[in-house]
Amino acid sequence: MTILEVQDLKTYYSTLKGDVKAVDGVRLQMEKGESLGLVGESGCGKTTLALAIMRLLPWNGRIVGGKILLNDVDIVGLDEAIFDKDYRWKRMAYVFQGAMNALNPVFKVGDQIAEAITIHEDVAKREALDRARELFSLVGIDPGRITSYPHELSGGMKQRAMIAMALACNPDFIIADEPTTALDVIVQAQTLEVINELQKKLGITMMLITHDLSVVAQTCTTCAIMYAGNLVEYADIDTTFSDPVHPYTQALISAFPSIKEDRRELISISGVPPNLLNPPTGCRFNPRCPHRMDICTKEKPEYLEIGDRHFAACHLLTNGG
Amino acid sequence: MKGEAELKVVNLRKWFPVRRGIVSTLLSRKTEYVKAVDGVSFEVRKGEVFGLAGESGCGKTTTGKTVLRLLEPTGGEIYFEGRDITALNKAEMKQMRRKMQIIYQDPYQSLNPRMTVFDIISEPINVHRLSDSPAETEEIVHKSLEDVELIPAEDFVFRFPHELSGGQRQRVAVARTIILQPSFIVADEPISMLDVSIRAGILKVMLQTKEAQDITYIFITHDLAYARHICHRGAIMYLGKIVELASMDNLVNNPLHPYTIALMMAVPVPDPTLGKARAVISGEVPTPINPPSGCRFHPRCSKATDICSRQEPELVEVSGGHFVACHHAH
Numbered sequence: 338m339t340i341l342e343v344q345d346l347k348t349y350y351s352t353l354k355g356d357v358k359a360v361d362g363v364r365l366q367m368e369k370g371e372s373l374g375l376v377g378e379s380g381c382g383k384t385t386l387a388l389a390i391m392r393l394l395p396w397n398g399r400i401v402g403g404k405i406l407l408n409d410v411d412i413v414g415l416d417e418a419i420f421d422k423d424y425r426w427k428r429m430a431y432v433f434q435g436a437m438n439a440l441n442p443v444f445k446v447g448d449q450i451a452e453a454i455t456i457h458e459d460v461a462k463r464e465a466l467d468r469a470r471e472l473f474s475l476v477g478i479d480p481g482r483i484t485s486y487p488h489e490l491s492g493g494m495k496q497r498a499m500i501a502m503a504l505a506c507n508p509d510f511i512i513a514d515e516p517t518t519a520l521d522v523i524v525q526a527q528t529l530e531v532i533n534e535l536q537k538k539l540g541i542t543m544m545l546i547t548h549d550l551s552v553v554a555q556t557c558t559t560c561a562i563m564y565a566g567n568l569v570e571y572a573d574i575d576t577t578f579s580d581p582v583h584p585y586t587q588a589l590i591s592a593f594p595s596i597k598e599d600r601r602e603l604i605s606i607s608g609v610p611p612n613l614l615n616p617p618t619g620c621r622f623n624p625r626c627p628h629r630m631d632i633c634t635k636e637k638p639e640y641l642e643i644g645d646r647h648f649a650a651c652h653l654l655t656n657g658g
Numbered sequence: 659m660k661g662e663a664e665l666k667v668v669n670l671r672k673w674f675p676v677r678r679g680i681v682s683t684l685l686s687r688k689t690e691y692v693k694a695v696d697g698v699s700f701e702v703r704k705g706e707v708f709g710l711a712g713e714s715g716c717g718k719t720t721t722g723k724t725v726l727r728l729l730e731p732t733g734g735e736i737y738f739e740g741r742d743i744t745a746l747n748k749a750e751m752k753q754m755r756r757k758m759q760i761i762y763q764d765p766y767q768s769l770n771p772r773m774t775v776f777d778i779i780s781e782p783i784n785v786h787r788l789s790d791s792p793a794e795t796e797e798i799v800h801k802s803l804e805d806v807e808l809i810p811a812e813d814f815v816f817r818f819p820h821e822l823s824g825g826q827r828q829r830v831a832v833a834r835t836i837i838l839q840p841s842f843i844v845a846d847e848p849i850s851m852l853d854v855s856i857r858a859g860i861l862k863v864m865l866q867t868k869e870a871q872d873i874t875y876i877f878i879t880h881d882l883a884y885a886r887h888i889c890h891r892g893a894i895m896y897l898g899k900i901v902e903l904a905s906m907d908n909l910v911n912n913p914l915h916p917y918t919i920a921l922m923m924a925v926p927v928p929d930p931t932l933g934k935a936r937a938v939i940s941g942e943v944p945t946p947i948n949p950p951s952g953c954r955f956h957p958r959c960s961k962a963t964d965i966c967s968r969q970e971p972e973l974v975e976v977s978g979g980h981f982v983a984c985h986h987a988h
Contacts, residue, residue, distance in 0.1 A: 603858035
């Protein structure tokens with residue numbers, strides 16, 4: 338069953354210098370229970386895509402085209418009041434980047450979670466606090482800690498509290514934006530274990546945004562690689578690592594060091610990610626691509642299904658090479 | 659010559675006093691200290707890349723800054739090329755600094771936004787009076803820009819930091835450091851702020867100049883996967899102490915300290931067919947103000963026994979060049 342379908346989504350930011358095309362024609366489909374890793378470098382538009390889905394774009398950002406279907410309802414055109422009451426946090430929740438700063442420092446964490454529940458559901462505060470306690474034990478925090486203030490929790494506990502808050506209204510779909518980036522390696526492993534367990538127990542559909550391929554390899558069932566506002570490849574997690582077809586995916590994987598391999602020289606990708614005010618014509622990766630052909634500078638490659646649920650956008654796939 | 663100690667640190671300590679409120683000052687309660695580095699000894703051999711790794715707050719950056727005397731040590735000795743630099747006065751230290759340099763983590767903060775690339779890179783030459791004429795300065799600056807692959811150099815000299823990408827900024831920071839032809843550099847998380855696709859490029863220029871100029875590096879990092887590929891030997895720190903010191907191969911494949919073992923198991927691997935990273939220890943690093951007694955790791959350690967809470971384990975050599983500080987690791 339398809340939970341989320343993004344059709345040709347375009348999200349631009351207006352600036353004094355013109356439109357920044359942060360998301361420029363993204364197509365994506367997520368099945369129930371899927372755990373998708375959305376991977377890309379900073380500025381590639383992955384957070385913008387997530388904010389567009391949650392309709393939390395900053396004032397200068399806007400969706401200029403495309404559809405976002407959640408259970409077959411297009412949420413782009415929905416009335417804000419309805420979206421706020423019935424969708425945001427109720428059907429889809431967001432674990433914000435940097436849990437350290439995402440909690441309100443002057444309220445107890447339990448009250449913050451209870452607030453999210455009482456706004457969306459017709460329950461008494463006491464009941465909501467009971468739910469908060471359950472959620473805390475679900476993510477592995479002592480339920481008694483709901484009376485703590487954020488500063489009394491460690492970084493890892495705050496991140497878990499954020500995950501608990503996202504689960505508060507039993508959403509169909511969760512977006513976690515760099516949930517482990519600010520954490521140390523052991524706490525990161527603890528947090529990823531919590532996420533893996535929740536997926537097993539609750540079967541949540543989740544989009545995990547990260548720049549860290551190793552986190553995706555360990556947590557997700559599918560992987561989408563984003564570059565300069567476009568998805569360049571989508572596949573299940575094993576195919577992504579064993580048989581990537583897009584040169585950017587290949588380069589990103591070989592640039593990523595593994596502690597399990599022998600010492601080797603690390604490989605970088607030449608050049609820098611493009612400025613999205615003036616992205617390169619044709620394929621946006623072409624200035625950095627080792628396999629560049631004439632057509633790559635002229636025509637934007639189509640995002641095609643090249644195998645069972647394996648999509649990629651590269652001229653090599655259609656024009657030989 | 660390889661194998662010789664370029665830097666030797668003996669029982670280095672750096673304590674920071676904790677700021678207190680006026681009441682406790684008046685009541686003259688005992689000053690508390692954050693023992694960021696508390697008795698650390700190691701040697702860095704000439705020409706090697708020595709890794710200092712650990713979680714945030716373990717004291718790795720403080721160690722790096724203290725061995726350069728950018729922070730004054732609270733105690734201990736630092737021998738650089740055989741001389742104890744803790745005894746040097748300001749003028750002597752300035753001379754020494756030419757040989758001992760640092761690359762900072764964040765190229766967005768370490769470059770003065772009001773200075774051009776030329777001014778940034780030429781400043782060390784002016785400070786140490788290494789050039790006889792403006793023409794020579796220009797030549798040296800161009801050469802060092804080419805060394806870090808900012809080519810053509812003339813395109814970059816008159817730019818300001820805000821006109822450069824993160825990777826280019828870090829290259830400027832590297833150029834500024836190597837222009838003095840130092841023999842020893844502390845690189846404090848030089849790539850952690852950068853995107854994956856450009857990290858290897860920065861490391862490449864650092865290591866190329868290392869070969870060309872025979873530079874010894876301390877590479878401070880929290881990312882063990884990078885340490886694995888860059889460092890020859892390394893030390894794992896926990897709460898201001900070194901818990902294990904060995905060749906990188908041994909640290910990765912044959913870790914002996916329970917903390918090192920836990921760290922290695924927690925590192926995620928970019929390969930879905932290999933086993934998942936696991937958190938074999940719970941909890942988080944406690945505060946370094948009142949660290950646990952005995953072995954600082956004992957409250958989180960599954961092997962801990964009585965002795966661990968009473969007696970602090972020494973860092974002892976268990977096999978050739980493999981040191982570990984644990985009562986139960988040998």
